[in-house]
Amino acid sequence: MAEDQILDNGLPQMNRYITDHRPDGKAIFNTEIPTPLSWEKLPNGAAFALSYTTNEFPANLNGGKDVAKYQSYLQSPPGLTIPGGSVLRIVDINPDSLSPMHRTVSLDYGVVIEGEVDLILDSGEVRHMKRGDIAIQRSTMHAWRNPSKIDWARVLFVLQESQPLQLEDGKNLGEDYGQGMDDKIICMNPYFTEKMKWFAWEIYTSDIGQNRKVEKPFTSIEQKAGLKILITGAGIGGLTAPIFCRNKQSRFATETGPALHLAPNVNGIVRRLGLFPEDFGANPTQKMANCCIQFPLKKPTNADSIILAVALAHRVEQHNALKKAVSTLTVDGKAPIEIKTPRRVEKVDPYNAAISFADGTQIQGDLVVGADGVHSISRTSLHIKPFPSGKSAFRFLLPKQKALDDPETAALVQHIGEQNMWFGVDGRIIMSPTSHNSILNFTIIHPDKESASETAGSDTWDQSTNLDKMLKILSSFSLAIVKLLSKVEPESVRVWKLIDMDPLPRLNESRLVLIGDAAHPFFPRIGVFYH
Template sequence: MILIIGAGLGGLVTAIALARAGLPVAVFEAAGSLRETGAGLTLGRGAQHVFRDLGLQGDVAARACPAGSLPFLHWRSARLLMGAPDPGDGTPDDGQADIVRHMYRADLQAVLLDHAARLGVAIHTGKRLTGLDQDGDGVTARFGDESIARASLLVGADGVRSAVRAILHPGDAPRFTGHVAYRFLVPRAAAAPFMGLGRSAIFIGPKRTFNRYTMQGGNVVNCAGLAETGEEVPEGWSLPASVAEVAAAFPDWHGDVTGLIGQAQSIIKWGLYDRTPLPRWSQGRVTLLGDAAHAMLPFLGMGAAMAIEDGWALARCLALEPDVGRALDRYEAARRERCETMQAMSRRQGEMTQAMDPDALVPAAVPMANQALMGFDPVAAGV
């Protein structure tokens, strides 16, 4: 039995990929129920290849929409700095094109839960991992409710504050990056006066970026304002912010930005943390994936996509290599360099778009223009 800790996007994709490969798997999640959590996700091309390979693409594409050309606009004037205006309407495509897509996170979670259920994957909620022990034959996981579970392999897919990582690497903590994200949704009708520049846009200015795009068939606009801050803020879905606070963080910005902020009903404030790269993700019969292994800043919108690619690659390695140790070596060989590059590029993208004068932006130098990085197909590359 393979035990996955965490039913986030990475954990669920891993469980689906393992079950499709005929490997026995169970997921243990700390939350008492799998509540759908809301915000938009940019899902990179690598993740789309994984969805296709796992037979998820039809259901994903039915609820996602093409991301278009991701235009960068000047924070005050809305002058086009990079890319092209996005004339899309937010409606789904057939999922076949090799492109980035936007999707409501709760919709992706629902698709993954549905496929996991169809494959018979057991998901145990209310199971917070508190400890683990390894011996020659397997791993014993201990949970907060005093239950235990035994497995041949334990996968820590438990996010940026991973308990599994803390056990493997005591003293290694997430690093506050000095950034806060303000995340909110605006219904189509309320957003309409502020969408004249197209359905997606990333406004960039000194120490701030504001990203907005339509999703859910064009009915909802996802907004995320990223700002540098001196105040350390926790992460998660439960810390609210007022319209006044967000408006104060984006003063004098283009009217489409301030207009959308003015229409926000419920804003979540989210501190941004990343992780220092580890020399190894695996120890014995325990390994890490997704944010637990390599949490990164969201300036490239690639954190979830990396967790999804990791899950596919780990399952493939385990299907190909009966020996757990060799399978984990192969998994790390396939994934570490790409994830560490993406981590570093995400930080660099933040520095370029926030620390620099946008008028000095050199489009060819931004990581989004890097085809080898952004157009990578993990399925074709194999493990």
């Protein structure tokens, strides 16, 4: 057994004190075994210390038999459990690592003594454990994860053999050490990490299943086939992901919404995908003007100096372009992408990369990409929910010609490709031209309470509102601006309750990764189309 007296992982060195007796019965400390714990490092960087063991119950302490047996186990380590005995083991879990799903036929007590860990069950349930928290592990399939990117975690385990667990149907649940574990040591070699290396090169095999053992690891590129990726949601993010990944299964629902703001970095990304915003009506921003309620704050800023222009696109046109790109995407001459509607997701199992649908069907892959928006079903396993931000947004489109035909409003839209922002006391109006400068897109952010009756009981943006009420809310703006807004068709005005969310501790959960609003909701004008 390779041992290291001191671990250089930032956690304190642990000492073990074993008591004994003198011949006269007085208590003393045993000095046969060194006080500092001996650690065994695993290939991936994790480590464990076999702190003490017994091999019978009740334990026989006479003549130092238990100490002698423990010494023998230090030289020849036992399995995770010892039949008829007990095991005290300290495990140091390296940052950003995940153990395979596994089960021992034992009753285990686990206490977090440093850092934080996640206890993951094969049902998909997760408990985030902090220092001092206790887990009672009753022979279930489980995995341990250290979610921190930089800090180690330390867990103390006491394992004792149990009777085999029998289910109601008579099935016995035996030991299952999972992919990446053997029956001698705790192996923290992640199921997912190695596969991600292959995924980046599109050379990953889908032949290894969760909890399935293989004869030998894959060692050459030729052995690797395509990674099967499941994507929940077929909005902007859901359609963009497969173009990068080159392999997708997704279900599509109709895209709605006014316009998109493609910042320079995003404009560059879509061009790498073979999509050119100007082809679907986006127009480059040539001027940007910020104004207070009545007067300009400064002169309009020319955008000529921007190497790659900010593009102002119609959301539906952008979405249609993505759909077309996805539907024509081929891999080795085949089109593996199928878009169907409707298909409502009921549950996502991140540990088995499986998606359950409302119609009772299920599909399983190697990786799930959660792109199902702010009210993501995929995000459920992370136990973080979005909440109202206190702001809402009116959104609508207006033909530019309507503004040009009125001398009182024509001056507001006279420049081609000009984006305007008018700031009020507690809100703002953003106007952007799109669709080859023929359509004006409006986003009007205001306090949620002012349109509360329209958004009550709903967190979706697609809620009808009253035009007169909107104009009343905006009555402090200039007469020309209010008149411009009054030209919109009343039935086209929608109000969107803006949703916020606390930052997620991570954007992945086992074989699930979150993107877009499922990962971090963005307010209008903060997001840059792909985020």
